Amino acid sequence: MSAPAASLYSPAAKKVAEKLGLKMGRANLEEFADTLLTLAKADRNIVAVTSDSRGSGKLGPFGQALPKQIVEVGIAEQNLVGIAAGLGSCGKKVFAVSPACFLTARALEQIKNDLCYSDHPVTVVGISAGVSYGALGTTHHSLHDFAVLRAINNITIVAPADNYEAREAVRTAALHDKPVYLRFGKAPLYTLPAADAAPFAFGRARVLREGRDVAFIATGETVIHAVLAAAHLEEVTGLQCRVISVSSVKPLDSAVLLAAARECRALVTVEEHMVNGGLGEAVAGLIAQAGIATRFKIVGIPDEYTVTGSQADIFKHYGLSMEGLAAIAQQLLAH
Amino acid sequence: MFTDRQLAQKSLQYRRSILKWIKHAGAGHTGGSLSCTDILNVLYNRILRVSPATFSDPRRDRYIQSKGHSAEALFVVLADCGFFPEQELETLCGYNSHFVGHPTRAVPGVEQNTGALGHGLPIAVGSALASKMDDAGFRVFTLLGDGELAEGSNWEAALAGAHYQLDNLTAIIDLNTLQITGRTSDVMNHEPLAEKWTAFGWAVRRVDGHDYAALTAALATPLETGKPNLIIARTTKGKGVSFMEDVGKWHHGVPTDDEYARALTELDGQLARLAEATS
Numbered sequence: 279m280s281a282p283a284a285s286l287y288s289p290a291a292k293k294v295a296e297k298l299g300l301k302m303g304r305a306n307l308e309e310f311a312d313t314l315l316t317l318a319k320a321d322r323n324i325v326a327v328t329s330d331s332r333g334s335g336k337l338g339p340f341g342q343a344l345p346k347q348i349v350e351v352g353i354a355e356q357n358l359v360g361i362a363a364g365l366g367s368c369g370k371k372v373f374a375v376s377p378a379c380f381l382t383a384r385a386l387e388q389i390k391n392d393l394c395y396s397d398h399p400v401t402v403v404g405i406s407a408g409v410s411y412g413a414l415g416t417t418h419h420s421l422h423d424f425a426v427l428r429a430i431n432n433i434t435i436v437a438p439a440d441n442y443e444a445r446e447a448v449r450t451a452a453l454h455d456k457p458v459y460l461r462f463g464k465a466p467l468y469t470l471p472a473a474d475a476a477p478f479a480f481g482r483a484r485v486l487r488e489g490r491d492v493a494f495i496a497t498g499e500t501v502i503h504a505v506l507a508a509a510h511l512e513e514v515t516g517l518q519c520r521v522i523s524v525s526s527v528k529p530l531d532s533a534v535l536l537a538a539a540r541e542c543r544a545l546v547t548v549e550e551h552m553v554n555g556g557l558g559e560a561v562a563g564l565i566a567q568a569g570i571a572t573r574f575k576i577v578g579i580p581d582e583y584t585v586t587g588s589q590a591d592i593f594k595h596y597g598l599s600m601e602g603l604a605a606i607a608q609q610l611l612a613h
Numbered sequence: 614m615f616t617d618r619q620l621a622q623k624s625l626q627y628r629r630s631i632l633k634w635i636k637h638a639g640a641g642h643t644g645g646s647l648s649c650t651d652i653l654n655v656l657y658n659r660i661l662r663v664s665p666a667t668f669s670d671p672r673r674d675r676y677i678q679s680k681g682h683s684a685e686a687l688f689v690v691l692a693d694c695g696f697f698p699e700q701e702l703e704t705l706c707g708y709n710s711h712f713v714g715h716p717t718r719a720v721p722g723v724e725q726n727t728g729a730l731g732h733g734l735p736i737a738v739g740s741a742l743a744s745k746m747d748d749a750g751f752r753v754f755t756l757l758g759d760g761e762l763a764e765g766s767n768w769e770a771a772l773a774g775a776h777y778q779l780d781n782l783t784a785i786i787d788l789n790t791l792q793i794t795g796r797t798s799d800v801m802n803h804e805p806l807a808e809k810w811t812a813f814g815w816a817v818r819r820v821d822g823h824d825y826a827a828l829t830a831a832l833a834t835p836l837e838t839g840k841p842n843l844i845i846a847r848t849t850k851g852k853g854v855s856f857m858e859d860v861g862k863w864h865h866g867v868p869t870d871d872e873y874a875r876a877l878t879e880l881d882g883q884l885a886r887l888a889e890a891t892s
Binding site: 325346349352354356357359360361362363364365366367368369370387392395396397 | 717725726728729731732735736740743744746747749753765769
């Protein structure tokens with residue numbers, strides 16, 4: 279036992295980030311809330327629905343600025359999604375905002391039937407996703423959301439990796455006329471080095487770094503750790519690692535992922551999600567059905583009682599860190 | 614405007630059609646479709662401001678059938694209202710048909726895909742809120758089964774409907790007192806029903822769910838300003854066919870050839886008596 283880890287980044291990781299010139303941004307949740315407010319000021323049909331989650335969703339300013347465009351349902355996630363469906367069916371562009379852990383489990387049937395099956399333009403926003411609530415324990419973790427939502431037809435699943443992707447994801451969702459799931463954490467994030475990367479789009483993965491030794495295929499707020507691991511490996515070992523930000527867990531960008539599978543010596547998928555049913559298994563299914571056999575490792579939270587501690591503790595424990603990912607990549611190549 | 618007698622005639626024809634298509638499909642929810650036939654009849658022929666011509670009008674009234682399993686009743690009534698030719702129901706429950714055993718928006722006239730219970734009321738609350746937000750003036754109706762009330766999501770929505778003072782929202786409970794396992798009061802008692810909804814802040818009225826005039830009076834206008842409306846419609850499961858009435862096995866029973874013939878004879882007899890009384 280020890281005191282909670284203070285940071286998701288070790289001193290060494292921070293140094294690598296500094297060398298890469300990465301700037302620390304803010305939490306994606308804050309980027310989401312600001313972007314939504316800007317969009318909603320210009321479009322009175324944009325409505326936020328919250329389940330006593332206005333504060334945790336950073337929507338206090340939204341509520342103050344646009345009180346007629348926010349609906350509070352109380353602590354009632356099923357009702358949150360049902361009401362969102364009703365609003366969406368009557369011409370509103372709805373963002374239903376609630377902690378990912380409750381929203382995608384308790385209201386799963388409403389997401390499946392009322393939104394996806396009935397096909398209404400509602401964006402389900404899972405806030406404080408993954409193990410953002412770290413020390414609050416398993417009740418507050420969403421390590422199942424990719425898996426359950428991947429098994430539902432007619433929903434786009436998006437986990438933005440930095441403030442740019444978050445902003446673009448919210449803008450894209452507001453224009454989308456189908457159900458969307460957006461997944462946001464609450465820790466501040468580095469802005470990714472993406473000078474040569476493709477612009478954000480639903481269904482598109484972005485190659486943040488080129489390389490043919492290992493491809494890190496990561497999603498959401500783990501992508502930065504893959505970037506740091508790739509830079510660290512290059513500096514220490516000379517290995518050239520590709521880093522792909524898979525913001526769209528569904529639909530997958532099969533062209534980018536299959537190219538990585540064909541061109542790189544090994545694949546490491548990375549996600550803040552249980553290893554069952556998430557990004558890793560989605561990529562495994564894609565490449566196996568394309569007839570590609572390769573060294574492959576899924577990094578995430580294993581199927582066990584999640585270790586207790588802060589988000590940083592949990593990330594470190596399961597190798598979701600620069601050091602952890604670098605070690606896993608090297609082990610995979612050594613096989 | 615149809616007279617009560619004309620509605621009575623329609624209901625008998627609806628019941629005939631419901632049985633016909635359930636028999637044809639070899640599947641369906643017979644008892645509940647027959648219990649809510651008169652409610653749907655009054656809604657679509659007297660109350661709802663919706664038609665095939667106005668179905669894309671954002672200001673149309675909305676009807677959401679929360680007790681989705683009574684799809685056959687809804688399909689038959691929609692066909693009669695001209696949303697699609699009734700003959701299309703020959704594909705009911707068939708391969709690649711959009712007439713599945715529960716309502717879907719693939720069927721013209723259906724607002725929402727339902728079937729899992731406890732979903733209609735929250736959606737209706739959201740739709741009624743949208744009407745208020747836009748000052749669009751449309752009303753929203755939803756039909757719930759009494760067994761369905763055990764789903765907790767209904768009570769979340771009951772709170773929200775009252776909290777937002779949705780007097781443009783009307784929930785109708787098809788109180789046929791039976792569910793698949795038996796008497797609703799034995800499976801999970803929900804009484805005292807009126808007192809519960811009143812305590813939740815709803816304006817409540819009890820009606821005979823087979824009385825066209827009483828249903829019309831209860832549904833024509835909101836009961837009370839600032840309160841959502843709850844209509845407890847006392848009905849008989851399997852209504853209109855003597856051997857199906859109030860018998861649990863007809864929840865999703867499909868009539869044999871003999872039972873089907875006897876049921877049609879009964880309904881035709883009622884139609885003949887109605888015609889006789891009219892002439």
